[in-house]
């Protein structure tokens with residue numbers, strides 16, 4: 001007989017009060033970006049990336065429907081995910097694809113390096129999707145750097161498909 005093993009982490013809903021804890025987890029995403037696409041260097045500093053991201057999260061957390069999920073082991077936060085809801089007209093989707101009136105965005109997903117590969121990222125993503133679906137939002141988007149192959153594979157396994165590809169030509173750098 002199979003005996004179920006309970007997850008080694010606990011999940012809870014976060015708020016703007018948790019953003020200091022989230023900072024290092026976002027910086028881990030930034031490091032992943034820089035490591036997987038070094039050809040796009042230079043990247044902004046850790047302080048700068050978090051300053052910009054924090055402002056975005058503060059704004060998103062004032063909107064109805066936004067969910068910040070924190071995963072922890074023994075009171076140490078080791079992963080998080082954040083999802084929010086947009087009117088389709090606010091997105092790049094509206095002029096091209098038929099969808100519902102609202103689109104959910106998986107804004108962020110991060111698991112600290114030493115805890116990756118044990119299912120937490122998939123679990124956080126599924127919980128964010130459950131939240132959006134419960135809010136009546138079934139059309140979802142998320143952004144990923146094309147060089148972040150591990151994350152891309154995870155997203156594709158869960159049903160996401162490449163949809164809109166931005167190209168860049170950063171010639172304004174000193």
Ligand SMILES: CC(C)(COP(=O)(O)OP(=O)(O)OC[C@H]1O[C@@H](n2cnc3c(N)ncnc32)[C@H](O)[C@@H]1OP(=O)(O)O)[C@@H](O)C(=O)NCCC(=O)NCCS
Pocket residue numbers: 028029032109110111112113115116117118119120121122123143144145148149150151152153154
């Ligand atoms: C993407 C991420 C959230 C997945 O979390 P996770 O807990 O490792 O994910 P799961 O264990 O549920 O899923 C395993 C998948 O994650 C990726 N993965 C597994 N171990 C990994 C590791 N040590 N490092 C990076 N990715 C790993 C792989 O795609 C793996 O799929 P595979 O079995 O086909 O190799 C996590 O790797 C992470 O935080 N990466 C850095 C930040 C990032 O890229 N976030 C997404 C930005 S769009």
